Amino acid sequence: DQSWTVIQALAERHAWITGIDLMRNYGQHNALLCGIRAAKHAVIVTMDDDLQHPPAEIPKLLAELAKGYDVVYGTPIQEQHGLWRDLASQVTKLALQSAMGIQTARKVSAFRAFRSEIRRAFAHYNSPYVSIDVLLTWGTTRFSAIAVEHAPRRFGKSNYTLRKLIIHTFNMMTGFSALPLQLASLLGFAFTGLGGLIFLYVIGRYLIEGGSVPGFPFLASMIAIFSGVQLFTLGIIGEYLARMHFRSMERPASVVRQVIRHKEHIQEFQK
Incomplete structure (x- = not known):
């Protein structure tokens, strides 16, 4: 879909944008972990790139974070997914709540804001099975959630099928819980x-x-x-x-092909 071409153009135009190209598709959470480790500022915000998470809602997350929380989730007022996707999402959140003891798990979403210091808790985590929400619980218990708008998907179809959500739930249960x-x-x-x-x-x-x-x-x-x-x-x-x-076997969560920053191309390989 030419996403990397667009990212390259934006990174060369804006000094505050860094583009990271992975060797292959390792999955959403693996890619997020790579980006989280590369982030340079005090607060990290994760969101979908299809504009279902409106950027205008980010200040709400930051305001809640300023109240003393370490992680804030943007919970959709009304999710704009299909029936099966919503059902699988609720099962995943229930698994998080029951297996990991996360009280805010029913309000978990991909729209998050959290303090960068938390990543020290999983700095040495090296496994192909990644769940960002579980890793965040390794570093803090100060979670919160706030209602945000959730826009309908305008272009394309979600890559998160019912099958993939079930596999993610199973991986999360067996990878992070007894x-x-x-x-x-x-x-x-x-x-x-x-x-x-x-x-x-x-x-x-x-x-x-x-x-x-x-x-x-x-x-x-x-x-x-x-x-x-x-x-x-x-x-x-x-x-x-x-x-x-x-x-x-020390199989990595992801491997970086290329990092693009403002007006320069940097080749890096993640160990």
Whole structure:
């Protein structure tokens, strides 16, 4: 869509603009992390580039930040997304609130203002799985949210599909929380208890009626359920092991191809 060409032109025209071109599309949060680390001023503002977050609303975030908060979210008065996108967004926020204990998670948005000092909390974070909102909780508990306008999308279509939002939620849950493992443990305990009750039922029928207890389909279905729970739990454990493997390889969150500043081209590569 010629975005980089436009960024180059703006960076060469305005001294206060720096353009960063990544080697490939690493995802929104990975790209944001790269930009956050390159920022040079006391306050960082993140927003979408499709003007659904009106720049005129930025002073509201800064005014709220001046009250002593470290992070302020611009919560849309009325979101201008489709039904499925809104539903997936709410599920993601619910996951943030339940897994990470973030009380303002239901008001989280991509329109944020926060103090640059917070990035020291994740200065050494190096993983391909990034959630900016979780990383911000590593540095502060002073969160706030304020209502802002949310304009309808004028051009193009959002790259955030329902599938991508579900994947992001799953990555966030398994990458920054032990909640999935805890849920797997609860499932294990629940089905262990269910198995004990079935065993008591079988023994009781045997003692009362004598002979074998009928119901092979019932037993077969229970075995299938237990096997499914075991495979589900192994899948969660495998996901955590895979993330540990990726971290041991030191796979970066992003790699910079080029940095453009006012009237000069600087080649840099991020380690």
